[in-house]
Amino acid sequence: MTNLFDPIRIGDIDVANRIAMAPLTRNRSPQAIPNDLNATYYEQRATAGLIISEGTPVSQQGQGYADVPGLYLPQAVEGWKKVTEGVHQKGGKIVAQLWHVGRVSHVSLQPNGGLPVAPSAVPAKSKTYVINEDGTGAFVETSEPRALETPEIPSIVDDFRKAARAAIEAGFDGVEIHGANGYLIDQFLKTGANERSDDYGGSIENRSRFLLEVVDSVAAEIGAGRTGIRLSPTTPANGISDKNPQPLFNYVAEQLAKRNLSFIHVIEGATGGERGFQYEGTAFDYDAFRNAYREAGGKAGWMVNNGYDRNAAMEAVASGRADLVSFGRLFIANPDLVERFRSGTPLNTPDRDTFYGGGAKGYTDYPSLEAA
DSSP states (O other): OOOTTSOEEETTEEESSSEEEOOOOOOOOGGGOOOHHHHHHHHHTTTSSEEEEEEEESSSTTOOSTTOOOSSSHHHHHHHHHHHHHHHHTTOOEEEEEEOOTTSOOGGGSGGGOOOEESSSOOOOOEEEEEOTTSOEEEEEOOOOEEOOGGGHHHHHHHHHHHHHHHHHTTOSEEEEEEOTTSHHHHHHOTTTOOOOSTTSSSHHHHTHHHHHHHHHHHHHHOGGGEEEEEOTTOOGGGOOOSOHHHHHHHHHHHHHTTOOSEEEEEOSSTTSOTTOOOTTOOOOHHHHHHHHHHTTOOSEEEEESSOOHHHHHHHHHTTSOSEEEESHHHHHOTTHHHHHHHTOOOOOOOGGGSSSOSSTTTTOOOOTTTO
16 A cells, blocks of 8 residues: 555656645745745755745746745846755755746736736736835735737746746756646636637637646656646635636646646645635536546646645545645644654644744744754
């Protein structure tokens, strides 16, 4: 029987166990450049089988939150090298999450104060994080977006490609394309945000086109075996919704199965909330989604996320329902989460007041078992 602590090969990446650190926005990289504190944070968590970095914008246009690290500046690539070197020295593996937030942004974060871009000019009705003039951080309403012109889309696809190349130059073992949580790729996929009438709107095939173009561009640049993707079929995060997600995501699964990716990372239900959440008037079967992928020949690692604890993760892997399980908030407070799970040791409690912004407090000062 497969165990949560067994090694696994996902695409071209060998990982020591099936416990992944989920991407976690922490807003501690001013000017979008990773720093020494960030390096310490990731190095502390290197016993995870796989670390997925916090969301990393592929361009300034793709940035929706202040003080998140990017991959579009040479200085950021150099900063990320400190992170990846530290993780590798501890024997860990780390991939960069490639991110374009689309409409979930604010004019103060956009190039020349422009409007955020989106498939359609439909507001996110969400909040984002900005830095005030006095240096304090605050959550504010997202700005009204503008609809992307069709000729603009290829350049954004290319931004993902260039960011993937920058990630490899920075020493990452691969990348995860962020296609979840109501950000740009998810916005193209779902009817609640996509009202287009061109080749990127309307039918399931058209709404999936942007996602598949990004996947193909990144995979061609760095190899499919080093490329993963994160999806959230039914999350309401950032005001996203879809009228009928099952056929949409079954189609996406069948298309991704042809592409020999490293892993598929699935947020089940409402991000950070109820795992059984469904959009109003719809029903979604996550087993059917996974089966659509496997029956189409997909062999990538199947990673699940959202509110799992040790026992639920053990069951998911042992039953074959998942190959890996990712953990977010538990990794915030427990840098040695793998060892705590292995030994059944009690967990530290995360301090929500320090999740976003700040310094070492609530970031690199959680005690490990060894320190305790």
